[in-house]
Amino acid sequence: MTSSHRGSGPAVTVDGLRKSYGSFTAVDGIGFEIARGETFALLGPNGAGKSTTVEILEGYRERSGGEVSVLGADPRHATLEWKARIGIVLQQTGESGNVTVREQLTHFAGLYPHPRDVDEVIAAVGLEQKDKTRIKSLSGGQRRRVDVALGVIGRPELLFLDEPTTGFDPEARRQFWELIRTLSREGTTIVLTTHYLDEAAQLSDRAAVIAGGRLIDIGPVHELGSAEARVPLVRWRETESSAVREQRTLEPARFVAGLVAEHGEPAELEVIRPSLEDIYLELVGAAEAEAAA
Numbered sequence: 001m002t003s004s005h006r007g008s009g010p011a012v013t014v015d016g017l018r019k020s021y022g023s024f025t026a027v028d029g030i031g032f033e034i035a036r037g038e039t040f041a042l043l044g045p046n047g048a049g050k051s052t053t054v055e056i057l058e059g060y061r062e063r064s065g066g067e068v069s070v071l072g073a074d075p076r077h078a079t080l081e082w083k084a085r086i087g088i089v090l091q092q093t094g095e096s097g098n099v100t101v102r103e104q105l106t107h108f109a110g111l112y113p114h115p116r117d118v119d120e121v122i123a124a125v126g127l128e129q130k131d132k133t134r135i136k137s138l139s140g141g142q143r144r145r146v147d148v149a150l151g152v153i154g155r156p157e158l159l160f161l162d163e164p165t166t167g168f169d170p171e172a173r174r175q176f177w178e179l180i181r182t183l184s185r186e187g188t189t190i191v192l193t194t195h196y197l198d199e200a201a202q203l204s205d206r207a208a209v210i211a212g213g214r215l216i217d218i219g220p221v222h223e224l225g226s227a228e229a230r231v232p233l234v235r236w237r238e239t240e241s242s243a244v245r246e247q248r249t250l251e252p253a254r255f256v257a258g259l260v261a262e263h264g265e266p267a268e269l270e271v272i273r274p275s276l277e278d279i280y281l282e283l284v285g286a287a288e289a290e291a292a293a
């Protein structure tokens with residue numbers, strides 16, 4: 001770890017961020033902080049302003065207003081030293097070079113002061129069998145793994161992942177999650193945008209939900225949404241009538257104990273907590289209804 005680089009204070013601070021394209025406002029005054037070592041998800045429907053926000057943080061896009069600090073610097077004035085501390089997996093890169101996986105990674109490793117071991121990274125993204133294959137001959141999902149490998153080869157302090165697992169098969173996604181957990185344990189700060197809500201729930205400490213360029217909720221992933229939206233549901237099949245019954249309750253254990261006392265063991269019993277996807281859909285639906293009104 002390159003602890004000499006590490007400063008104090010948040011990894012990312014965003015305040016009143018705005019971005020307009022002509023008369024269209026894509027990001028409309030959003031603010032949040034990301035602590036060092038945190039994994040933070042940016043969620044929101046297509047066109048919400050996630051990529052715009054992330055690209056401003058990466059120094060790839062000019063903002064129209066607001067304050068931004070990333071690893072203690074304004075990305076507008078990015079230096080090479082600052083860039084070396086950041087890893088980026090863009091939404092669409094699709095590396096398609098004529099070089100092999102190993103050659104490409106070795107080349108990029110040489111550009112950083114403290115790179116990861118090339119073999120270790122190839123194994124972490126599951127490309128051991130393809131390391132001598134030219135990138136243009138890989139499948140789409142395999143190329144995406146090369147993108148991820150290139151994002152982490154420089155041992156970044158802060159890693160941006162914009163829809164990193166699009167096109168991954170289920171096994172590759174699980175493998176990728178393990179890689180992210182390892183990076184997180186090593187202290188890497190991670191900013192993740194994804195439409196896979198299970199991925200966000202698995203990996204993130206906190207999440208922000210953006211819709212129409214505005215921040216509609218932010219917090220630990222298990223505390224997003226209204227208290228009412230998070231009430232668990234008990235579902236079971238009634239022995240007498242064979243009907244499926246449901247009850248929402250804040251005390252599922254007590255409720256089930258009552259059921260058992262009265263009717264014996266309930267058939268097909270489930271206690272279901274609303275998933276991040278359920279909560280997210282409610283939040284975005286409410287924001288869209290408000291915007292339409």
Ligand SMILES: Nc1ncnc2c1ncn2[C@@H]1O[C@H](COP(=O)(O)OP(=O)(O)OP(=O)(O)O)[C@@H](O)[C@H]1O
Pocket residue numbers: 021024026044045046047048049050051052053
């Ligand atoms: N260069 C541009 N010129 C004009 N409008 C743009 C430009 N880039 C983005 N936009 C618009 O800004 C809005 C936000 O786009 P952005 O790419 O940030 O959304 P997103 O949340 O990342 O969406 P997705 O989930 O589809 O990736 C969209 O309405 C988009 O059409």
